[in-house]
Amino acid sequence: MEFLCALTIKAGYLIQCCFALGFILSWYSEALSEVIKSRQFHACIPFRVNYFGVFKVVVFNQVEFDNHEQVVFCTDKESGLKAIIAVHNTNLGPAVGGCRMWDYANDEDAVYDVLRLSKGMTYKNAVARLPFGGGKSVIIGNAKEIKSEQLFRAFGRQLERLNGSYYSAEDVNINCDDVAMMNKETSYVLGLEGKSGNPSPFTAYGTFLGIKAALNHQRGHQNFAGIKVAIQGLGTVAYTLCKHLSEAGAELYVTDINQAAIDRVVNEFGATAVGIDEIYDLDVDVYAPCALGATINDATIPRLKATIIAGCANNQLAQSRHGEIIRDKGILYAPDYVINAGGIINVYYETLPEGYSAAASNKHVEGIFDTLTEIFARSEKEQKSTHLIADELAQEILKNGL
Numbered sequence: 001m002e003f004l005c006a007l008t009i010k011a012g013y014l015i016q017c018c019f020a021l022g023f024i025l026s027w028y029s030e031a032l033s034e035v036i037k038s039r040q041f042h043a044c045i046p047f048r049v050n051y052f053g054v055f056k057v058v059v060f061n062q063v064e065f066d067n068h069e070q071v072v073f074c075t076d077k078e079s080g081l082k083a084i085i086a087v088h089n090t091n092l093g094p095a096v097g098g099c100r101m102w103d104y105a106n107d108e109d110a111v112y113d114v115l116r117l118s119k120g121m122t123y124k125n126a127v128a129r130l131p132f133g134g135g136k137s138v139i140i141g142n143a144k145e146i147k148s149e150q151l152f153r154a155f156g157r158q159l160e161r162l163n164g165s166y167y168s169a170e171d172v173n174i175n176c177d178d179v180a181m182m183n184k185e186t187s188y189v190l191g192l193e194g195k196s197g198n199p200s201p202f203t204a205y206g207t208f209l210g211i212k213a214a215l216n217h218q219r220g221h222q223n224f225a226g227i228k229v230a231i232q233g234l235g236t237v238a239y240t241l242c243k244h245l246s247e248a249g250a251e252l253y254v255t256d257i258n259q260a261a262i263d264r265v266v267n268e269f270g271a272t273a274v275g276i277d278e279i280y281d282l283d284v285d286v287y288a289p290c291a292l293g294a295t296i297n298d299a300t301i302p303r304l305k306a307t308i309i310a311g312c313a314n315n316q317l318a319q320s321r322h323g324e325i326i327r328d329k330g331i332l333y334a335p336d337y338v339i340n341a342g343g344i345i346n347v348y349y350e351t352l353p354e355g356y357s358a359a360a361s362n363k364h365v366e367g368i369f370d371t372l373t374e375i376f377a378r379s380e381k382e383q384k385s386t387h388l389i390a391d392e393l394a395q396e397i398l399k400n401g402l
Helices: 003-029 029-037 105-128 149-163 176-181 200-219 236-248 259-269 323-328 342-348 360-367 369-380 387-400
Strands: 068-078 081-089 099-100 132-142 230-231 251-255 286-289
Touching: 029 342, 068 105, 068 149, 081 105, 099 105, 105 132, 105 342, 105 387, 132 149, 149 176, 200 286, 200 342, 200 360, 200 369, 230 236, 230 259, 236 251, 236 259, 251 259, 323 387, 342 360, 360 369, 369 387
Parallel strands: 099 132, 230 251, 230 286
Antiparallel strands: 068 081, 081 132
Protein backbone atom coordinates (compact mmCIF):
# COMPACT_ATOMS: atom_id res chain seq x y z
CA MET A 1 0.00 0.00 0.00
CA GLU A 2 2.80 2.44 0.96
CA PHE A 3 4.52 1.56 -2.27
CA LEU A 4 1.37 2.32 -4.30
CA CYS A 5 0.87 5.59 -2.42
CA ALA A 6 4.43 6.58 -3.17
CA LEU A 7 3.95 5.77 -6.84
CA THR A 8 0.73 7.78 -6.88
CA ILE A 9 2.45 10.77 -5.28
CA LYS A 10 5.35 10.55 -7.72
CA ALA A 11 2.99 10.17 -10.67
CA GLY A 12 1.05 13.21 -9.50
CA TYR A 13 4.26 15.15 -9.16
CA LEU A 14 5.34 14.12 -12.68
CA ILE A 15 1.97 15.12 -14.09
CA GLN A 16 2.30 18.54 -12.44
CA CYS A 17 5.80 18.90 -13.84
CA CYS A 18 4.62 17.93 -17.31
CA PHE A 19 1.72 20.36 -17.07
CA ALA A 20 4.08 23.13 -15.99
CA LEU A 21 6.51 22.30 -18.77
CA GLY A 22 3.71 22.28 -21.31
CA PHE A 23 2.60 25.68 -20.10
CA ILE A 24 6.14 27.03 -20.42
CA LEU A 25 6.61 25.62 -23.90
CA SER A 26 3.31 27.07 -25.05
CA TRP A 27 4.39 30.45 -23.74
CA TYR A 28 7.83 30.54 -25.26
CA SER A 29 9.05 30.13 -28.80
CA GLU A 30 9.46 26.88 -30.62
CA ALA A 31 13.10 27.74 -31.24
CA LEU A 32 13.87 28.13 -27.56
CA SER A 33 12.05 24.94 -26.66
CA GLU A 34 14.19 23.03 -29.17
CA VAL A 35 17.29 24.39 -27.50
CA ILE A 36 16.00 23.27 -24.11
CA LYS A 37 15.14 19.79 -25.40
CA SER A 38 18.55 19.38 -27.00
CA ARG A 39 20.26 20.42 -23.74
CA GLN A 40 22.41 22.87 -25.65
CA PHE A 41 21.10 25.87 -23.78
CA HIS A 42 24.15 26.54 -21.64
CA ALA A 43 26.55 25.73 -24.46
CA CYS A 44 25.03 28.47 -26.56
CA ILE A 45 23.98 30.95 -23.89
CA PRO A 46 25.75 30.72 -20.54
CA PHE A 47 23.51 32.30 -17.91
CA ARG A 48 25.01 33.81 -14.80
CA VAL A 49 22.81 34.45 -11.76
CA ASN A 50 19.75 34.80 -13.88
CA TYR A 51 17.56 37.83 -13.20
CA PHE A 52 15.81 37.44 -16.51
CA GLY A 53 14.68 33.85 -15.98
CA VAL A 54 15.95 31.13 -18.28
CA PHE A 55 12.80 31.16 -20.36
CA LYS A 56 11.86 34.82 -20.34
CA VAL A 57 14.00 36.11 -23.18
CA VAL A 58 13.54 34.55 -26.59
CA VAL A 59 16.77 34.70 -28.56
CA PHE A 60 17.22 31.97 -31.14
CA ASN A 61 14.17 32.74 -33.26
CA GLN A 62 15.04 36.42 -33.66
CA VAL A 63 16.30 37.45 -37.08
CA GLU A 64 18.93 39.52 -35.29
CA PHE A 65 20.38 36.40 -33.63
CA ASP A 66 22.16 35.56 -36.90
CA ASN A 67 24.30 32.75 -35.49
CA HIS A 68 25.79 34.64 -32.58
CA GLU A 69 28.59 32.64 -31.02
CA GLN A 70 27.65 33.59 -27.47
CA VAL A 71 25.06 35.62 -25.59
CA VAL A 72 25.60 36.03 -21.87
CA PHE A 73 23.08 37.34 -19.35
CA CYS A 74 24.74 38.80 -16.26
CA THR A 75 23.43 39.93 -12.89
CA ASP A 76 24.90 40.93 -9.56
CA LYS A 77 22.53 41.27 -6.62
CA GLU A 78 24.73 43.51 -4.49
CA SER A 79 25.37 46.15 -7.15
CA GLY A 80 22.09 45.78 -9.02
CA LEU A 81 23.87 44.91 -12.26
CA LYS A 82 21.68 43.62 -15.08
CA ALA A 83 23.59 43.25 -18.33
CA ILE A 84 23.79 41.34 -21.60
CA ILE A 85 27.01 40.59 -23.50
CA ALA A 86 26.72 39.44 -27.12
CA VAL A 87 29.59 37.97 -29.14
CA HIS A 88 28.55 37.74 -32.77
CA ASN A 89 31.63 36.60 -34.67
CA THR A 90 35.32 36.10 -33.92
CA ASN A 91 36.61 35.08 -37.36
CA LEU A 92 38.97 38.04 -37.57
CA GLY A 93 39.94 38.19 -33.90
CA PRO A 94 38.47 38.70 -30.42
CA ALA A 95 35.11 40.46 -30.36
CA VAL A 96 35.41 44.17 -29.61
CA GLY A 97 32.58 46.63 -29.11
CA GLY A 98 31.41 49.20 -26.63
CA CYS A 99 29.12 48.87 -23.65
CA ARG A 100 26.07 51.09 -23.54
CA MET A 101 23.85 51.86 -20.56
CA TRP A 102 20.19 52.37 -21.36
CA ASP A 103 16.89 52.26 -19.55
CA TYR A 104 15.11 49.82 -21.87
CA ALA A 105 11.34 49.50 -21.67
CA ASN A 106 11.71 45.74 -21.21
CA ASP A 107 14.31 42.97 -21.36
CA GLU A 108 13.29 41.92 -24.86
CA ASP A 109 14.16 45.39 -26.19
CA ALA A 110 17.60 45.06 -24.59
CA VAL A 111 18.16 41.68 -26.26
CA TYR A 112 17.05 43.03 -29.64
CA ASP A 113 19.38 46.00 -29.31
CA VAL A 114 22.48 44.10 -28.22
CA LEU A 115 22.07 41.50 -30.98
CA ARG A 116 21.78 44.15 -33.69
CA LEU A 117 24.67 46.16 -32.28
CA SER A 118 27.03 43.20 -31.95
CA LYS A 119 26.39 42.05 -35.53
CA GLY A 120 26.97 45.64 -36.63
CA MET A 121 30.34 45.57 -34.85
CA THR A 122 31.35 42.44 -36.79
CA TYR A 123 30.70 44.25 -40.05
CA LYS A 124 32.13 47.56 -38.82
CA ASN A 125 35.43 46.01 -37.76
CA ALA A 126 35.68 44.02 -40.99
CA VAL A 127 35.04 46.97 -43.31
CA ALA A 128 37.45 49.10 -41.25
CA ARG A 129 40.07 46.38 -41.85
CA LEU A 130 40.63 45.73 -38.16
CA PRO A 131 41.71 42.36 -36.69
CA PHE A 132 38.68 42.30 -34.42
CA GLY A 133 35.49 40.30 -34.29
CA GLY A 134 32.15 41.81 -33.38
CA GLY A 135 30.55 42.07 -29.96
CA LYS A 136 28.57 44.47 -27.84
CA SER A 137 27.20 44.76 -24.32
CA VAL A 138 24.35 46.62 -22.66
CA ILE A 139 23.80 47.47 -19.01
CA ILE A 140 20.11 47.91 -18.28
CA GLY A 141 19.08 50.92 -16.22
CA ASN A 142 18.95 54.70 -15.95
CA ALA A 143 22.49 56.07 -16.13
CA LYS A 144 21.56 58.95 -13.83
CA GLU A 145 20.46 56.53 -11.11
CA ILE A 146 22.41 53.26 -11.20
CA LYS A 147 26.03 54.18 -11.91
CA SER A 148 28.45 53.11 -9.18
CA GLU A 149 31.95 51.71 -8.83
CA GLN A 150 30.44 48.54 -7.39
CA LEU A 151 28.30 48.04 -10.50
CA PHE A 152 31.13 48.62 -12.98
CA ARG A 153 33.47 46.35 -11.05
CA ALA A 154 30.78 43.66 -11.08
CA PHE A 155 30.51 44.07 -14.85
CA GLY A 156 34.30 43.87 -15.09
CA ARG A 157 34.20 40.50 -13.33
CA GLN A 158 31.70 39.27 -15.90
CA LEU A 159 34.06 40.37 -18.69
CA GLU A 160 36.92 38.54 -16.98
CA ARG A 161 34.92 35.29 -17.01
CA LEU A 162 34.77 35.45 -20.82
CA ASN A 163 38.56 35.13 -20.84
CA GLY A 164 39.24 37.53 -23.70
CA SER A 165 36.58 36.47 -26.18
CA TYR A 166 35.11 39.98 -25.81
CA TYR A 167 36.70 43.36 -25.07
CA SER A 168 34.47 46.23 -23.99
CA ALA A 169 34.84 50.01 -24.34
CA GLU A 170 32.83 53.24 -24.15
CA ASP A 171 29.44 53.70 -25.76
CA VAL A 172 26.20 55.53 -24.98
CA ASN A 173 26.20 56.71 -21.33
CA ILE A 174 29.53 54.96 -20.63
CA ASN A 175 32.69 57.07 -20.37
CA CYS A 176 36.40 56.55 -19.76
CA ASP A 177 35.96 56.78 -15.98
CA ASP A 178 33.38 54.00 -16.05
CA VAL A 179 35.67 51.78 -18.13
CA ALA A 180 38.53 52.51 -15.71
CA MET A 181 36.40 51.05 -12.91
CA MET A 182 35.78 47.91 -14.99
CA ASN A 183 39.54 47.75 -15.51
CA LYS A 184 40.03 47.19 -11.76
CA GLU A 185 38.58 43.71 -12.27
CA THR A 186 39.63 42.87 -15.83
CA SER A 187 42.14 43.72 -18.52
CA TYR A 188 39.56 43.02 -21.24
CA VAL A 189 38.64 46.67 -21.78
CA LEU A 190 39.88 49.27 -24.28
CA GLY A 191 39.71 53.04 -24.65
CA LEU A 192 41.42 53.85 -21.35
CA GLU A 193 42.76 57.27 -20.44
CA GLY A 194 46.50 57.38 -20.94
CA LYS A 195 46.15 55.04 -23.91
CA SER A 196 43.77 55.75 -26.80
CA GLY A 197 41.38 57.58 -24.47
CA ASN A 198 37.98 58.88 -25.50
CA PRO A 199 37.09 57.55 -28.99
CA SER A 200 34.33 60.12 -29.57
CA PRO A 201 36.44 62.74 -31.41
CA PHE A 202 37.56 60.09 -33.90
CA THR A 203 33.99 58.88 -34.46
CA ALA A 204 32.95 62.48 -35.09
CA TYR A 205 35.83 63.11 -37.49
CA GLY A 206 35.06 59.95 -39.45
CA THR A 207 31.39 60.94 -39.67
CA PHE A 208 32.35 64.40 -40.93
CA LEU A 209 34.53 62.82 -43.61
CA GLY A 210 31.68 60.49 -44.51
CA ILE A 211 29.34 63.43 -45.10
CA LYS A 212 32.07 64.95 -47.26
CA ALA A 213 32.28 61.73 -49.29
CA ALA A 214 28.51 61.72 -49.78
CA LEU A 215 28.53 65.34 -50.94
CA ASN A 216 31.40 64.62 -53.31
CA HIS A 217 29.64 61.61 -54.83
CA GLN A 218 26.22 63.19 -55.15
CA ARG A 219 27.12 66.78 -56.01
CA GLY A 220 30.69 66.64 -57.22
CA HIS A 221 32.12 68.90 -54.50
CA GLN A 222 33.06 68.93 -50.81
CA ASN A 223 32.12 72.54 -50.08
CA PHE A 224 29.84 72.90 -47.04
CA ALA A 225 29.03 76.59 -47.63
CA GLY A 226 25.24 76.84 -47.70
CA ILE A 227 24.77 73.12 -46.98
CA LYS A 228 22.00 72.58 -44.44
CA VAL A 229 22.47 69.68 -42.02
CA ALA A 230 19.80 68.40 -39.62
CA ILE A 231 21.44 66.71 -36.64
CA GLN A 232 19.31 64.48 -34.45
CA GLY A 233 20.91 63.91 -31.04
CA LEU A 234 23.64 66.02 -29.45
CA GLY A 235 25.75 63.64 -27.41
CA THR A 236 29.53 63.76 -27.19
CA VAL A 237 30.12 62.56 -30.75
CA ALA A 238 27.44 64.78 -32.29
CA TYR A 239 28.73 67.86 -30.47
CA THR A 240 32.16 67.41 -32.07
CA LEU A 241 30.53 66.69 -35.43
CA CYS A 242 28.67 70.01 -35.11
CA LYS A 243 32.00 71.71 -34.50
CA HIS A 244 33.52 70.23 -37.67
CA LEU A 245 30.46 71.11 -39.75
CA SER A 246 30.20 74.64 -38.38
CA GLU A 247 33.87 75.33 -39.04
CA ALA A 248 33.39 74.03 -42.60
CA GLY A 249 30.54 76.51 -43.18
CA ALA A 250 27.43 74.30 -42.87
CA GLU A 251 24.11 75.56 -41.52
CA LEU A 252 23.04 73.44 -38.54
CA TYR A 253 19.54 72.45 -37.41
CA VAL A 254 19.59 70.46 -34.20
CA THR A 255 17.38 68.60 -31.75
CA ASP A 256 17.82 66.55 -28.59
CA ILE A 257 15.87 65.53 -25.49
CA ASN A 258 18.46 67.40 -23.41
CA GLN A 259 17.83 71.15 -23.48
CA ALA A 260 21.28 71.94 -22.10
CA ALA A 261 22.89 70.09 -25.02
CA ILE A 262 20.75 72.09 -27.47
CA ASP A 263 21.61 75.41 -25.81
CA ARG A 264 25.33 74.62 -25.95
CA VAL A 265 25.32 73.96 -29.70
CA VAL A 266 23.06 76.92 -30.44
CA ASN A 267 25.30 79.28 -28.46
CA GLU A 268 28.64 77.95 -29.70
CA PHE A 269 27.88 77.20 -33.35
CA GLY A 270 24.86 79.36 -34.17
CA ALA A 271 22.69 76.30 -34.77
CA THR A 272 18.91 76.52 -35.10
CA ALA A 273 17.00 74.42 -32.56
CA VAL A 274 13.94 72.49 -33.72
CA GLY A 275 11.47 70.11 -32.10
CA ILE A 276 12.18 66.40 -31.64
CA ASP A 277 9.64 65.38 -34.26
CA GLU A 278 10.15 68.41 -36.50
CA ILE A 279 13.65 67.28 -37.50
CA TYR A 280 12.27 64.90 -40.15
CA ASP A 281 10.31 67.59 -42.00
CA LEU A 282 13.08 70.12 -42.55
CA ASP A 283 14.08 71.22 -46.04
CA VAL A 284 17.76 70.34 -45.62
CA ASP A 285 20.51 68.72 -47.65
CA VAL A 286 21.70 66.20 -45.06
CA TYR A 287 19.88 64.33 -42.31
CA ALA A 288 22.38 63.15 -39.68
CA PRO A 289 20.91 60.65 -37.19
CA CYS A 290 23.19 60.77 -34.14
CA ALA A 291 21.00 59.35 -31.37
CA LEU A 292 19.57 55.84 -31.05
CA GLY A 293 18.80 53.68 -34.07
CA ALA A 294 15.83 52.83 -36.31
CA THR A 295 14.91 56.44 -37.11
CA ILE A 296 14.77 55.58 -40.82
CA ASN A 297 11.46 53.77 -40.97
CA ASP A 298 8.05 53.64 -42.61
CA ALA A 299 6.81 56.66 -40.67
CA THR A 300 9.79 58.96 -41.22
CA ILE A 301 10.91 58.19 -44.78
CA PRO A 302 7.94 59.91 -46.50
CA ARG A 303 8.71 63.05 -44.49
CA LEU A 304 12.41 63.34 -45.32
CA LYS A 305 13.45 66.05 -47.76
CA ALA A 306 17.19 65.53 -47.34
CA THR A 307 18.98 63.85 -50.25
CA ILE A 308 21.78 62.51 -48.04
CA ILE A 309 21.52 60.48 -44.84
CA ALA A 310 24.83 60.36 -42.99
CA GLY A 311 25.17 60.29 -39.22
CA CYS A 312 26.95 58.56 -36.36
CA ALA A 313 24.04 56.56 -34.88
CA ASN A 314 24.10 52.76 -35.02
CA ASN A 315 21.40 50.68 -36.75
CA GLN A 316 19.84 53.66 -38.47
CA LEU A 317 17.63 51.56 -40.76
CA ALA A 318 14.67 50.09 -38.87
CA GLN A 319 14.69 47.21 -41.37
CA SER A 320 16.91 46.29 -44.29
CA ARG A 321 14.13 47.02 -46.78
CA HIS A 322 14.22 50.68 -45.77
CA GLY A 323 17.61 50.97 -47.43
CA GLU A 324 16.05 50.10 -50.77
CA ILE A 325 13.12 52.45 -50.16
CA ILE A 326 15.34 55.48 -49.58
CA ARG A 327 17.48 54.54 -52.58
CA ASP A 328 14.36 54.52 -54.76
CA LYS A 329 13.55 57.94 -53.33
CA GLY A 330 16.91 59.27 -54.53
CA ILE A 331 18.50 59.51 -51.09
CA LEU A 332 22.17 58.61 -50.75
CA TYR A 333 22.75 56.67 -47.53
CA ALA A 334 26.15 56.35 -45.84
CA PRO A 335 25.93 52.93 -44.10
CA ASP A 336 26.09 53.52 -40.37
CA TYR A 337 28.76 51.01 -39.40
CA VAL A 338 31.06 52.35 -42.12
CA ILE A 339 30.73 56.06 -41.40
CA ASN A 340 30.89 55.75 -37.61
CA ALA A 341 33.93 53.43 -37.40
CA GLY A 342 36.36 56.16 -36.29
CA GLY A 343 36.06 55.33 -32.60
CA ILE A 344 36.83 51.63 -32.92
CA ILE A 345 39.69 52.41 -35.30
CA ASN A 346 41.20 54.65 -32.64
CA VAL A 347 40.77 51.95 -29.98
CA TYR A 348 42.66 49.49 -32.18
CA TYR A 349 45.78 51.63 -32.10
CA GLU A 350 46.19 51.20 -28.34
CA THR A 351 46.58 47.44 -28.85
CA LEU A 352 49.71 47.69 -30.99
CA PRO A 353 53.03 46.52 -29.47
CA GLU A 354 54.70 49.84 -30.29
CA GLY A 355 52.05 51.74 -28.35
CA TYR A 356 49.28 54.17 -29.23
CA SER A 357 49.74 56.72 -32.01
CA ALA A 358 47.07 59.38 -32.56
CA ALA A 359 48.62 60.26 -35.93
CA ALA A 360 48.41 56.67 -37.18
CA SER A 361 44.85 56.41 -35.89
CA ASN A 362 43.83 59.63 -37.62
CA LYS A 363 45.29 58.46 -40.92
CA HIS A 364 43.34 55.21 -40.69
CA VAL A 365 40.13 57.12 -39.88
CA GLU A 366 40.64 59.21 -43.02
CA GLY A 367 40.25 55.99 -44.99
CA ILE A 368 36.51 56.12 -44.20
CA PHE A 369 36.20 58.68 -47.01
CA ASP A 370 37.71 56.22 -49.49
CA THR A 371 35.69 53.25 -48.26
CA LEU A 372 32.41 55.14 -48.63
CA THR A 373 33.45 56.42 -52.05
CA GLU A 374 33.98 52.79 -53.11
CA ILE A 375 30.60 51.75 -51.67
CA PHE A 376 28.77 54.61 -53.38
CA ALA A 377 30.37 53.75 -56.73
CA ARG A 378 29.56 50.03 -56.43
CA SER A 379 25.99 50.87 -55.41
CA GLU A 380 25.51 52.96 -58.52
CA LYS A 381 27.15 50.41 -60.79
CA GLU A 382 25.27 47.40 -59.39
CA GLN A 383 22.01 49.24 -58.79
CA LYS A 384 21.83 48.11 -55.16
CA SER A 385 21.33 49.98 -51.94
CA THR A 386 24.53 51.17 -50.29
CA HIS A 387 23.82 49.18 -47.13
CA LEU A 388 23.67 45.95 -49.13
CA ILE A 389 26.96 46.79 -50.84
CA ALA A 390 28.53 47.46 -47.43
CA ASP A 391 27.22 44.11 -46.15
CA GLU A 392 28.68 42.32 -49.16
CA LEU A 393 32.03 44.03 -48.61
CA ALA A 394 32.03 42.97 -44.96
CA GLN A 395 31.10 39.40 -45.84
CA GLU A 396 33.89 39.23 -48.44
CA ILE A 397 36.42 40.30 -45.81
CA LEU A 398 35.05 37.88 -43.21
CA LYS A 399 35.33 35.04 -45.72
CA ASN A 400 38.71 35.88 -47.22
CA GLY A 401 40.41 37.62 -44.32
CA LEU A 402 41.92 41.07 -44.04
